Amino acid sequence: MRAIRNNIFKTMIIVLSSLTVLGVVALILVTNLGGTEEASGERSIDDIRESSYLTDDITTDLQSGDYVRIRFRIVTDSKNSLEELEKRDFQVQNILIKELATMESDAFQTGLSGLEETLKLKLNEFMTEGKVTDVYTVDKVLQ
Template structure:
């Protein structure tokens, strides 16, 4: 075999081994463990308790509500704490069009809407879950 062919085969073999090693390192040391369930410690660490919001509904009823917002990182938790005024705004707008019956029947829909609207304004991470932790309807 000529010297040129030996150098080419050696170079290709080194490149293949290097790519395989890089792939394994990226695969095994990836911080985001997608597909795995979060532990309760992670949920508590990345959760934010919203302030209580009191507002009126479309039919004249009043509601006082509070949420536990679960984020995907510490940065996202800090960001949502700074965005509590936007959370209040979203809640007031969404609750203003609901009646007492809509509110009773559609609490899960409200949680999903709050999650979606908050994710639209988030820049550092995202909201993974929204739980209603306090609700008083008058």
């Protein structure tokens, strides 16, 4: 009789321990993966704005001799990435000046998507904390 009670008690302890472990695992999964934004890969516009950097106006000459004034919004994947990018503002300007110096005015007018992609790729080479996800041209003037 005593042996049966011990076996029932041991079985009850094992079942309760297993349920507790499963509950803790489920709680961790729900809190870390529970957001619908994260599950679908979509970020809210507020999150995007909070992790994006607006460059200063950059004025430089093109290879064709025309002058351009341009400004970008650079979106990063996190606030830590944004902080790093803000510290690298001089590298952003350097990349832009070098890329624009090789462009003709016709290529500049039609090739902004290529310039945005080049800027994104080159910045990601420098980044150590996160990455640049998007680059948008928000202002441009060609003279």
